[in-house]
Amino acid sequence: MTRRDRPVTAPPWPVAVPAALALLFLGLPLLGLVVKAPWSRMWSLLTSPTSLDALRLSLVTSTAATGVALVLGVPLAWLLARGDFRGRGFVRALVTVPLVLPPVVGGIALLLAFGRRGILGQYLDSCCGVALPFTTPGVVVAEAFVAMPFLVITVEGALRGLDTSLEDAAATLGATRLTVFRRVTLPLILPSIVAGLVLTFARALGEFGATITFAGNLQGVTRTLPLAVYVGLEGDLSDAIALSLVLLGVSVVILVALRDQWLRTGASS
Amino acid sequence: MRLRLTSTLAACLLALAGCGASTTGTVSSSATAPGQLSGTITVFAASSLKESFTAIGAAFEAANPGTKVVFDFGASSTLATQITQKAPADVFAAASQKTMDTVTGAGAATGDKVFAVNTMEIATPPKPTMPVTSLADLAKPGVKVAVCQKDVPCGAAAVKLFDQNKLSVTPVTEEVDVKSVLSKVVLGEVDAGVVYVTDVKAAKDTVVGVEIPKDQNVTTKYPIAPITASANPALAKAFVDYVLSAAGQGALTAAGFASP
Numbered sequence: 001m002t003r004r005d006r007p008v009t010a011p012p013w014p015v016a017v018p019a020a021l022a023l024l025f026l027g028l029p030l031l032g033l034v035v036k037a038p039w040s041r042m043w044s045l046l047t048s049p050t051s052l053d054a055l056r057l058s059l060v061t062s063t064a065a066t067g068v069a070l071v072l073g074v075p076l077a078w079l080l081a082r083g084d085f086r087g088r089g090f091v092r093a094l095v096t097v098p099l100v101l102p103p104v105v106g107g108i109a110l111l112l113a114f115g116r117r118g119i120l121g122q123y124l125d126s127c128c129g130v131a132l133p134f135t136t137p138g139v140v141v142a143e144a145f146v147a148m149p150f151l152v153i154t155v156e157g158a159l160r161g162l163d164t165s166l167e168d169a170a171a172t173l174g175a176t177r178l179t180v181f182r183r184v185t186l187p188l189i190l191p192s193i194v195a196g197l198v199l200t201f202a203r204a205l206g207e208f209g210a211t212i213t214f215a216g217n218l219q220g221v222t223r224t225l226p227l228a229v230y231v232g233l234e235g236d237l238s239d240a241i242a243l244s245l246v247l248l249g250v251s252v253v254i255l256v257a258l259r260d261q262w263l264r265t266g267a268s269s
Numbered sequence: 270m271r272l273r274l275t276s277t278l279a280a281c282l283l284a285l286a287g288c289g290a291s292t293t294g295t296v297s298s299s300a301t302a303p304g305q306l307s308g309t310i311t312v313f314a315a316s317s318l319k320e321s322f323t324a325i326g327a328a329f330e331a332a333n334p335g336t337k338v339v340f341d342f343g344a345s346s347t348l349a350t351q352i353t354q355k356a357p358a359d360v361f362a363a364a365s366q367k368t369m370d371t372v373t374g375a376g377a378a379t380g381d382k383v384f385a386v387n388t389m390e391i392a393t394p395p396k397p398t399m400p401v402t403s404l405a406d407l408a409k410p411g412v413k414v415a416v417c418q419k420d421v422p423c424g425a426a427a428v429k430l431f432d433q434n435k436l437s438v439t440p441v442t443e444e445v446d447v448k449s450v451l452s453k454v455v456l457g458e459v460d461a462g463v464v465y466v467t468d469v470k471a472a473k474d475t476v477v478g479v480e481i482p483k484d485q486n487v488t489t490k491y492p493i494a495p496i497t498a499s500a501n502p503a504l505a506k507a508f509v510d511y512v513l514s515a516a517g518q519g520a521l522t523a524a525g526f527a528s529p
Contacts, residue, residue, distance in 0.1 A: 133441075133458050134442050216442030216444070217443050230445065231418055233347055
C-alpha cells in the first residue's frame with residue numbers, strides 16, 4: 001500500500017534494453033496512427049453522417065451499459081465480498097469469465113441465450129415480442145456483458161480491503177445496516193466505484209467482438225465506433241484511422257483520469 | 270491489495286481498442302531447385318471460396334509433394350487492404366473485379382484472370398419464423414434480412430440485386446463477410462440472408478436455399494493473381510495455373526461455381 005522509497009539508480013543494460021524495446025513496441029503503433037492520420041481531412045471525416053452516428057451510438061450505449069453495471073454490479077460485488085454462501089468461489093469465477101473470454105465467444109453465447117432461438121430469447125420473443133439482436137438495447141447487453149466484471153471486481157476488491165471496524169463502530173452507535181452502508185461503507189469505497197465505472201465505460205466503448213456477433217452491424221442502430229472502424233477498413237482506410245484516433249483519444253483521457261483517481265486513493269490510504 | 274488490483278485492471282485497458290481482428294503470419298520460403306516446386310505459399314481468398322479452395326489446396330499439395338498451401342479466408346476488401354499494406358500473401362483470389370483492381374492498381378499484383386463466376390441466392394433457416402419463398406418477400410415488413418456490408422463484394426451484389434429488381438429492402442444487419450451472414454441465418458436470428466449460391470451449397474442442410482430466377486439475378490466474377498512481392502513466385506504461379514486447370518475448375522464446379 002505504501003510507496004517504495006528506494007533510491008533511483010540507472011538500470012543495468014539487461015533491464016534497460018528489453019524495457020526500451022517494450023516501450024517502442026507499445027508506443028510505435030500508436031505513433032503510427034497519429035502520423036498516418038489524414039489530418040487535413042480530419043474534421044470532414046469525423047463530421048460525416050456515418051461517423052457522427054457511430055460516435056453518438058457509442059456514447060449512448062457505453063453510458064447505458066455503465067449504468068446497467070452500476071445498478072447490478074455493485075450489489076453483486078457486495079454479495080461476493082460480504083455474502084456467506086456456498087459456491088461463492090464458483091460465482092466469483094463466473095463473474096471473471098467475461099474478462100478472459102474472447103468477446104466473439106461472448107457474442108455467440110449471448111445469441112444462444114438471448115437470441116430469437118436462444119434459451120431465454122425464444123420466450124422473450126413469443127411472449128412479449130422482444131428481440132434483442134440487431135437492436136440498440138442489444139448493443140448495451142453485449143457491452144454490459146463484457147464490461148460489468150471490471151466494476152464488480154474493482155468494487156469487490158475495495159470492499160474486501162475495507163477496515164470493518166469503522167462499520168462496526170457505526171453499528172454499535174446505533175446506526176441501522178442501511179445507514180451504515182450509506183454513510184460509512186459507500187463513502188469509503190466511492191473512489192473504487194468511480195474507478196470501476198471509468199474502466200467499465202472504457203471497456204464498453206471499445207467493445208467489438210460481442211457487439212458485432214450479437215447485435216449485428218447497421219449504421220445508426222448497432223454500428224458503434226469500433227465497428228465503424230472495421231467497416232472503414234473495407235472501404236476508406238483514412239476513415240478507419242480517423243475514428244481510431246477518436247477511440248485512442250478517449251482511452252488516453254480515461255487513463256489520465258484514472259491516474260488521478262489512483263493518486264488520490266493512494267494518498268488517502 | 271486495492272492498488273495491485275487496479276494496476277492489473279490497468280493492464281486490461283491496453284486491450285481496449287480492438288478485439289477480434291485476424292492476423293496472418295506465415296512466412297513463405299522460396300523454392301530452390303529450378304523446375305521443382307517446394308516451400309509454402311499463403312493464399313488470400315474470399316470467404317466464399319473457403320470450401321472449394323480448401324479442397325483445391327489439398328489436391329495441389331498431393332500433386333506437388335513438398336509444397337504447402339496456407340489459406341487466409343476473409344472479406345475480399347479486407348484482404349485487399351492487407352495486401353496493399355504488404356501482408357505476406359503469395360496469391361490473391363477476390364470475389365469481385367473491383368477489389369482485384371485495387372490490388373493490381375497499387376502494383377501489388379499483375380495478370381489477374383477470372384477463374385469462376387458466382388450468383389446470388391437467398392438462404393433461409395430450416396424452421397422459419399417468417400417464411401421467405403421469393404426475392405420479393407425480402408421487402409415485406411417484419412422480415413429480417415441480413416446482407417454483407419456495401420463495401421464487400423457480396424454486399425455490393427446484394428445492393429445491385431435489390432436495385433435492378435426495384436426492391437426496397439431494409440436489412441437488420443450488414444455483416445462483415447458472407448459467412449457471417451450465413452451464420453446469422455443458421456442460428457435463425459434472421460429470416461433470410463443474401464449469400465452466394467455456393468454458400469447455400471456449402472451450408473448443406475443447415476439452411477434452405479431460395480433460388481433467384483436467372484433474369485433477376487446478378488453474377489460476380491472471381492479473379493485470381495499471383496502477388497508481385499511473393500517470396501516463392503514459381504509456386505504462386507503454379508497454384509494459379511492449377512486453379513485454372515481442369516482439376517481446379519472441377520472442384521469449383523462441384524462447389525456450385527460456374528466456369529468463366
